[in-house]
Amino acid sequence: MPSPSDFVPGHLFCFGLGYTCGRLAKLLLKQGWRVSGTTRSEEGLSVLRQDGIGAWLFGGNAGDMLDKAAFSDVTHVIASIPPGEEGDPALTKQPDWRSSAPLLRWVGYLSTPAVYGDRGGAFVHEDDDPNPGSARGARRLAAERAWVSAFEDTDVSVQVFRLSGIYGPGRSAIDQLRGGKARIIDKPGQVFNRIHVDDIGTILMASIQRPHHGRIYNVADDEACPSGDVIRYAAELLDMEPPEPIPFDSAELSPMARSFYSECKRLDTARIKSELGVELAYPTYREGLRSILDDA
Numbered sequence: 001m002p003s004p005s006d007f008v009p010g011h012l013f014c015f016g017l018g019y020t021c022g023r024l025a026k027l028l029l030k031q032g033w034r035v036s037g038t039t040r041s042e043e044g045l046s047v048l049r050q051d052g053i054g055a056w057l058f059g060g061n062a063g064d065m066l067d068k069a070a071f072s073d074v075t076h077v078i079a080s081i082p083p084g085e086e087g088d089p090a091l092t093k094q095p096d097w098r099s100s101a102p103l104l105r106w107v108g109y110l111s112t113p114a115v116y117g118d119r120g121g122a123f124v125h126e127d128d129d130p131n132p133g134s135a136r137g138a139r140r141l142a143a144e145r146a147w148v149s150a151f152e153d154t155d156v157s158v159q160v161f162r163l164s165g166i167y168g169p170g171r172s173a174i175d176q177l178r179g180g181k182a183r184i185i186d187k188p189g190q191v192f193n194r195i196h197v198d199d200i201g202t203i204l205m206a207s208i209q210r211p212h213h214g215r216i217y218n219v220a221d222d223e224a225c226p227s228g229d230v231i232r233y234a235a236e237l238l239d240m241e242p243p244e245p246i247p248f249d250s251a252e253l254s255p256m257a258r259s260f261y262s263e264c265k266r267l268d269t270a271r272i273k274s275e276l277g278v279e280l281a282y283p284t285y286r287e288g289l290r291s292i293l294d295d296a
């Protein structure tokens, strides 16, 4: 498996420098990379700058124009902004940034398994036809395709990463239990995969070393399971009582959460291992949660 020290450091620009990109950024900065990216708020701007990240306001009330100088020596881009009804703002609001990035060679688009729609709990492989069952999934699929086609017939390779439920330090069942916010939504038969944020970083770095234009990767752990299993395991680690399960039909859920729980699939993850040579540090939520607790 490639390690960060195998890289010739470049300049990574992240459209949407949130949780996942923020973790990767800290790792890459230590390896001599430059990292920059966007946020919507002044507060986000100052936090990122304190961390040594070149930060730019983009989207929301911040407006949709970026200084072209931001891209002059950018070698890699990660697209992490969820698409809106009009598409991915990084492509629709200011598409000409691409001509300002002469050194760009690799793009990673962070997508979701919502593009597959409901599979009744079956395994789903990257070559299976997508069939989104929600507007959210349809928007994602359109954004995936827009990113790949935006760089067709160029030297830039665009990869699509369909990420399962992201967790890690500061964003896990442990944090939910400690904050009194953990809920077990009981929907018999419903399972999904998760992925530790640092395993996402490993997969993105492995792809940078093995670019493959248009390639899609399922990014998930090795064990799809009900959300209750994860909360109960975290409660056991914390020596706390888990919350009582709430039946799905009577649970108060956001439209996004309800659409998420309405679908059920297991992700086939052979490709990240066979093609990218990745060995997950956290193959199930058990290793992931234990490490979060140990490192706290």
Ligand SMILES: NC(=O)c1ccc[n+]([C@@H]2O[C@H](COP(=O)([O-])OP(=O)(O)OC[C@H]3O[C@@H](n4cnc5c(N)ncnc54)[C@H](OP(=O)(O)O)[C@@H]3O)[C@@H](O)[C@H]2O)c1
Pocket (backbone or CB within 6 Å): 015, 016, 017, 018, 019, 020, 021, 038, 039, 040, 041, 044, 058, 059, 060, 079, 080, 081, 082, 084, 089, 110, 111, 112, 113, 162, 163, 164, 165, 166, 167
């Ligand atoms: N969370 C999951 O379990 C999960 C699973 C699969 C896929 N995904 C997707 O994978 C990507 C990375 O996930 P994450 O959890 O690391 O993301 P995150 O922490 O929510 O960060 C998203 C970033 O996008 C920016 N953003 C959001 N809406 C925007 C808009 N309309 N215009 C401009 N910028 C906008 C945010 O800006 P601010 O800095 O201002 O907040 C933030 O920097 C996201 O696209 C997410 O939807 C997430």
